Amino acid sequence: MSDQHIQSAFDRDLEQIQANIMKMGGLVESAIRLGAQSLVARDEELAEEVRRGDLAIDALEEQINEDAARVIALRAPTAIDLRLVLSVMKISANLERIGDYAKNIAKRTTVLAQMRPVEDNTVALKRMAREVELMLKDALDAYVHRDADLAEDIIERDRDVDQMYNALFREYLTFMMEDPRNITACMHLHFIAKNIERMGDHATSIAEQVVYLVTGARPDELRPKADSTSTAPPAAS
Amino acid sequence: MSDQHIQSAFDRDLEQIQANIMKMGGLVESAIRLGAQSLVARDEELAEEVRRGDLAIDALEEQINEDAARVIALRAPTAIDLRLVLSVMKISANLERIGDYAKNIAKRTTVLAQMRPVEDNTVALKRMAREVELMLKDALDAYVHRDADLAEDIIERDRDVDQMYNALFREYLTFMMEDPRNITACMHLHFIAKNIERMGDHATSIAEQVVYLVTGARPDELRPKADSTSTAPPAAS
Numbered sequence: 001m002s003d004q005h006i007q008s009a010f011d012r013d014l015e016q017i018q019a020n021i022m023k024m025g026g027l028v029e030s031a032i033r034l035g036a037q038s039l040v041a042r043d044e045e046l047a048e049e050v051r052r053g054d055l056a057i058d059a060l061e062e063q064i065n066e067d068a069a070r071v072i073a074l075r076a077p078t079a080i081d082l083r084l085v086l087s088v089m090k091i092s093a094n095l096e097r098i099g100d101y102a103k104n105i106a107k108r109t110t111v112l113a114q115m116r117p118v119e120d121n122t123v124a125l126k127r128m129a130r131e132v133e134l135m136l137k138d139a140l141d142a143y144v145h146r147d148a149d150l151a152e153d154i155i156e157r158d159r160d161v162d163q164m165y166n167a168l169f170r171e172y173l174t175f176m177m178e179d180p181r182n183i184t185a186c187m188h189l190h191f192i193a194k195n196i197e198r199m200g201d202h203a204t205s206i207a208e209q210v211v212y213l214v215t216g217a218r219p220d221e222l223r224p225k226a227d228s229t230s231t232a233p234p235a236a237s
Numbered sequence: 238m239s240d241q242h243i244q245s246a247f248d249r250d251l252e253q254i255q256a257n258i259m260k261m262g263g264l265v266e267s268a269i270r271l272g273a274q275s276l277v278a279r280d281e282e283l284a285e286e287v288r289r290g291d292l293a294i295d296a297l298e299e300q301i302n303e304d305a306a307r308v309i310a311l312r313a314p315t316a317i318d319l320r321l322v323l324s325v326m327k328i329s330a331n332l333e334r335i336g337d338y339a340k341n342i343a344k345r346t347t348v349l350a351q352m353r354p355v356e357d358n359t360v361a362l363k364r365m366a367r368e369v370e371l372m373l374k375d376a377l378d379a380y381v382h383r384d385a386d387l388a389e390d391i392i393e394r395d396r397d398v399d400q401m402y403n404a405l406f407r408e409y410l411t412f413m414m415e416d417p418r419n420i421t422a423c424m425h426l427h428f429i430a431k432n433i434e435r436m437g438d439h440a441t442s443i444a445e446q447v448v449y450l451v452t453g454a455r456p457d458e459l460r461p462k463a464d465s466t467s468t469a470p471p472a473a474s
Contacts, residue, residue, distance in 0.1 A: 069319055076313035082306055093330070173424065177417045184410055190424070191431075 010081060013071040017064055017088050018144070024060040024095045025140040027053065029133050031102035032199065036129035038106055039192065040122045042113040050106035057099035064092040087209045091143065094202040094209075098136065101195040101202075105129075108188045118175055118185045121168070125192055128164045132200045135161070139206040143213075151210035154203065161200035168193040247318060250308045254301055254325050255381070261297040261332045262377040264290065266370050268339035269436065273366035275343055276429065277359045279350040287343035294336035301329040324446045328380065331439040331446075335373065338432040338439075342366075345425045355412055355422045358405070362429055365401045369437045372398070376443040380450075388447035391440065398437035405430040 031050055038046035068089050071077070077085055135154050142150040172186040172193075212218050268287055275283035305326050308314070314322055372391050379387040409423040409430075448454065 065323075069323055072309050073313065073315045073319050076310065078310045082310050086302075086306055089326075169424075173421055176413060176420050180414045180417065183413050183420070187406075187410065187424075187427070194428075 010071065010075045010077055013067070013075065014081075014084060014088075017067045017071065017085075020060055020064050020067070021088055021091055021095070022140065022144070024057060024064070024092060025136065027057050027060070028095050028099045028102065029136055031057065031099055032129055032133045032136070035102040035105040035109070036126045036196075039109045039112070040126050042109070042117070044110050044113050047106040047109040047113075051103050054099050054103040058096060061092045061096040065089055083213065087213055090209055091206050094206050098199045098202045101199045104195050105192050108192055112185060112188050115185045115188075116181070118182050118189065121171060121175075121189070124164070124168060124171075125189065125196065128161060128168070128193065128196050129199075131157070131161055131164070132196055132203060135200060135203040136206070139203045139210070142207060142210045146210065146214050148211050148214040151207040151214075154207035155211075158200050158204040161197060165193050165197040247308065247312045247314055250304070250312065251318075251321060251325075254304045254308065254322075257297055257301050257304070258325055258328055258332070259377065259381070261294060261301070261329060262373065264294050264297070265332050265336045265339065266373055268294065268336055269366055269370045269373070272339040272342040272346070273363045273433075276346045276349070277363050279346070279354070281347050281350050284343040284346040284350075288340050291336050291340040295333060298329045298333040302326055320450065324450055327446055328443050331443050335436045335439045338436045341432050342429050345429055349422060349425050352422045352425075353418070355419050355426065358408060358412075358426070361401070361405060361408075362426065362433065365398060365405070365430065365433050366436075368394070368398055368401070369433055369440060372437060372440040373443070376440045376447070379444060379447045383447065383451050385448050385451040388444040388451075391444035392448075395437050395441040398434060402430050402434040 031053055034046055034053075035050045037043070038050060068085050072082070072085055075081070135157055138150055139154050141147070142154065169190065172190045175182045176186045208218065268290055271283055271290075272287045274280070275287060305322050308322055309319070312318075372394055375387055376391050378384070379391065406427065409427045412419045413423045
């Protein structure tokens with residue numbers, strides 16, 4: 001009976017924390033979308049808005065960690081329950097990192113807006129960001145519904161994002177070689193592509209948390225972690 | 238009396254975990270050093286060794302997280318004690334990320350070894366890596382001795398690392414503009430510089446954990462988090 005009571009109290013606490021995870025996820029999804037939009041539109045005001053918005057994301061992570069710590073201290077959850085609480089802390093850390101990358105894209109947008117535009121390829125970046133935004137949305141859905149199949153699917157999709165990145169890496173090299181005046185802008189665009197690729201890794205790591213929660217197994221070794229440009233010289237080299 | 242017993246049992250558990258943190262720290266420090274060395278010496282074998290070594294680092298993080306979770310479940314620590322356990326989890330996550338960056342440097346070393354060397358500037362990268370290695374060593378010392386002053390000092394030193402990165406960023410832009418045949422190699426060297434700068438951020442975040450543990454205050458806002466190239470166009474642009 002007392003166990004019963006503790007159990008349900010734990011569930012209420014956890015639901016509260018998960019609600020904040022979802023709220024954080026929503027803010028991060030829009031940070032990705034608006035960050036990419038500010039880049040394509042060279043919209044410095046929108047970029048500034050994305051940068052300011054990161055404060056709310058960081059505050060939510062702080063809140064989630066404090067609440068999770070309180071639940072652990074109060075309810076002393078064991079086994080599965082403890083794994084659940086630890087997973088929300090890991091997921092909020094992933095969301096915070098993705099938010100940081102979105103902020104970084106907004107920062108570079110401000111810099112790029114002051115430079116002569118490179119022959120338009122920001123559309124490819126926006127497509128890549130859109131793909132990552134969907135991966136994140138699905139990762140959070142998979143978390144809420146404890147859907148390991150959807151989570152595995154996301155881990156697969158990270159490969160596509162890595163391929164988009166690799167293609168852009170080569171494209172930027174070409175632009176730079178064609179016209180040295182493109183070099184500085186391409187360095188920034190390239191960083192943005194890399195940031196988006198890293199966002200995909202963090203969305204994937206949320207999906208891996210889901211697989212771990214549902215199956216108890218870690219899919220880490222299955223995961224295509226990095227881009228291939230660091231292991232194989234790109235065609236252009 | 239029973240409190241006494243639980244308390245000391247908790248201390249024993251925590252000491253065990255902290256021993257693994259130190260072991261992990263030692264492996265990561267040498268990964269930074271050997272990764273930089275392999276780059277300067279264009280030593281592919283050494284680079285391969287650094288890449289293999291990352292497995293042991295990841296395994297230790299896994300171990301630390303499991304042990305920390307077990308301690309939380311068994312001892313239900315509250316307040317300060319809980320903060321301590323959560324901090325070891327955060328610190329091991331920082332160490333794992335630094336190890337990943339070292340592995341990434343080793344990967345790019347393998348790629349660069351197959352390219353025509355750029356007018357030597359890997360020495361500057363090695364100096365930067367050395368600085369970060371010392372920051373990490375001091376951060377772990379500050380953790381063991383709960384030395385908030387040393388930790389604050391490390392947070393300051395991260396500014397120097399950011400400046401070294403900014404200088405390299407401009408240098409690589411210049412190399413690329415001077416000779417397009419340098420572009421691909423400089424892109425990789427540039428990524429390596431960025432990875433080292435990020436390592437410094439993670440060493441700093443360990444130092445911030447120490448300040449938090451000792452003072453209860455978060456120095457986040459004091460911290461120079463990113464490089465300035467994403468906010469201000471470099472001189473070369």
